Amino acid sequence: MFVLLRHLQRVRREAALPKRSGARSLAIRHVDAGSCNACEHELTATAAPQYDLQRFGLDIVASPRHADVLLVTGPVTSRMASPLRVAYDAMPEPRLVAALGDCALGCGVLGASTEIVGSLDAVLPVDIRIPGCPPTPQAIAAAILAATPPRRL
Numbered sequence: 001m002f003v004l005l006r007h008l009q010r011v012r013r014e015a016a017l018p019k020r021s022g023a024r025s026l027a028i029r030h031v032d033a034g035s036c037n038a039c040e041h042e043l044t045a046t047a048a049p050q051y052d053l054q055r056f057g058l059d060i061v062a063s064p065r066h067a068d069v070l071l072v073t074g075p076v077t078s079r080m081a082s083p084l085r086v087a088y089d090a091m092p093e094p095r096l097v098a099a100l101g102d103c104a105l106g107c108g109v110l111g112a113s114t115e116i117v118g119s120l121d122a123v124l125p126v127d128i129r130i131p132g133c134p135p136t137p138q139a140i141a142a143a144i145l146a147a148t149p150p151r152r153l
């Protein structure tokens with residue numbers, strides 16, 4: 001057990017993420033709009049014990065009604081454009097939209113198809129851009145933490 005905890009501490013140090021401030025938090029709703037699932041693997045790793053997004057006050061939630069950030073992976077397929085708008089409309093203000101991966105940003109390998117509407121920009125206003133194919137867990141965590149507003153007391 002202690003060996004595992006020491007290993008986790010070392011991995012977290014090597015990830016070089018910012019220290020936990022305890023003063024901010026964000027709820028994240030993830031939607032796969034048409035990705036190849038590699039972006040989801042990296043997002044899952046970001047929430048796993050090695051990187052542990054929750055220690056920064058970042059939590060992945062099941063409903064857009066509870067979310068501050070709509071985190072979207074993949075290019076937007078024609079079938080997912082409408083559900084994305086519905087999810088965005090269900091979110092309380094203030095709300096942010098994050099495009100995770102090159103496909104969501106419109107420069108990925110899955111963009112050229114008649115079933116693809118386009119990048120996330122074509123459907124929703126994008127506030128956070130996380131490039132990469134797929135982005136690393138460090139890049140995902142750093143981009144979301146940079147957008148996390150200070151908590152008002």
Ligand code: SF4
Binds near residue numbers: 102104133
């Ligand atoms: S950016 Fe890369 S990893 Fe992410 S959905 Fe597109 S092809 Fe897959």
